[in-house]
Amino acid sequence: MNAVELYAGAGGLAMGVSLAGFKSLAVVEWDKWACDTIRENQRLGFPLVENWPLFEGDVRNFDWTTIQEEVDLLAGGPPCQPFSMGGKHKAHDDARDMFPATVDIVRQLRPKAFILENVKGLTRSTFANYYQYILLQLEFPEVPSRKDEEWFDHFLRLQTERSSGKQKKQQKLTYNVVPTLVNAANYGIPQKRERVFIVGFRSDLGVEWGFPAATHSYERLLHDQWITGEYWDRHGISRRSRPTMPVSVEAKVRKMASSFLEPDTLPWRTVRDAVEGLPSPNAKMAAKFANHRFQAGAKIYPGHTGSPLDLPAKTLKAGDHGVPGGENMLVHADGSVRYFSVRESARIQTFPEGFLFHGSWTETMRQLGNAVPVALGHIVARSVAERLVRKKIEQLQHRSTTASRGAA
Structure with missing residues (x-):
């Protein structure tokens, strides 16, 4: 065809x-x-x-x-x-x-x-x-x-x-x-x-x-994170190292647990799922990965708070003049933030691993923000x-x- x-x-x-x-x-x-x-x-x-x-x-x-x-x-x-x-x-x-x-x-x-x-x-x-x-x-x-x-x-x-x-x-x-x-x-x-x-x-x-x-749902992600713990087990995170359940989801999780019903979908994929296997872009090993360089200058301000590690990323955006402030940031469990690298953003947009992006960081992030x-x-x-x-x-x-x- x-x-x-x-x-x-x-x-x-x-x-x-x-x-x-x-x-x-x-x-x-x-x-x-x-x-x-x-x-x-x-x-x-x-x-x-x-x-x-x-x-x-x-x-x-x-x-x-x-x-x-x-x-x-x-x-x-x-x-x-x-x-x-x-x-x-x-x-x-x-x-x-x-x-x-x-x-x-x-x-x-x-x-x-x-x-x-x-x-x-x-x-x-x-x-x-x-x-x-x-x-x-x-x-x-x-x-x-x-x-x-x-x-x-x-x-x-x-x-x-x-x-x-x-x-x-x-x-x-x-x-x-x-x-x-x-x-x-x-x-x-x-x-x-x-x-x-x-x-x-x-x-x-x-x-x-x-x-x-x-095919995927937020409910199944909550189930795997806070009821069975399968999500954390899959990522090799010990019980001691797991974050505390957010207050905003406690009531929903309790209701799911009491119903004994397991959602018949797959869990939402998270930022942690997407970047698994990639070192931090400012680590020495990062140089081995194409399009995976650290970009300084990330900061939180009203309306631009970045994406938590254990949820799907917020919508990647291009902006009129490249990356718009804090939209394309990763938020670690301790609250620290950094920009997604181009390779991390490509994974979030599900581009194949061997596909390379050409141009400056601003230009490549624009391409990714505009992509399907x-x-x-x-x-x-x-x-x-x-x-x-x-x-x-x-x-x-x-x-x-x-x-x-x-x-x-």
Whole structure:
């Protein structure tokens, strides 16, 4: 199956797509540093990216007529700054809003499916109408805005198209769109990263799809930490060295213990899980690990308190000018803090161990803060691939049955 990746960044979602069995026809990214990271890994022969046809530039400047093969999947994370909690909240008035360009590309390539990822802020009440506008554009890509038409007027016209059903009756290009707000920690990512995934399947395929069920939970982590102690045993931490149970979870743990019910999920993965086997970045042995250098200057201040060792990390962020203060910090049990190294951050974002990041600490942390966790991208892309393969098998079986009846 073939895929096209837009706004690829350092390749988090694109790697997940490749792991799901898709062949990349184009990988498009405008940022030089992110492209340098991909090119450096291609030069080193890293398998997942080695054969990616990388294009450095704006998706609007790519000649999409050069894609002659059928596109099974279009994937990408349009720039999130217009909707980010830490951004300027301009949405459609922000020049970085690339959803209109994305819809144009969907209209040109007619992919069987698409996966788009963006920040939780997109779902805020402030953007309610514009969020619905984005979804309707993706549902009806062949109803573009008219010259000089304001976005809200186009939005109202798209609502009319949906209620009339005219597009589907005329067998125009339409998609069944499923938006889902996801916490990455619930899928085994060692990070509490809430993101919106917008997944669509071309309507003519008749595919029914739902977002994959969560596999990990906070309740199971609490169970393994404070009821059975399995978490601490796994990390070789003696009873004497274990931290005290936080007051904030005491009532919940007591209730779980009295019910004798063991959660049927896996535990959330924590920072400790993610960095296991790595020495401290300021230790002598750290030099043996790529992208694992100590960065001075970490400090706590209001709103930026870092990530406790025995919980999933807080959302890694890029910021407008690199790492935003204390967001990307590790908090030790004694309360001391330090910045995550690039390698630790890569593990938190589930990038493969052999994948190297190119550029200064600020630039590499920007790439990581903007990335889709590779493992989460793989989970979503794999579920889409399974539905597409199943549909293809159904079509082949139908043709075979029809041909057999015809021959008889």
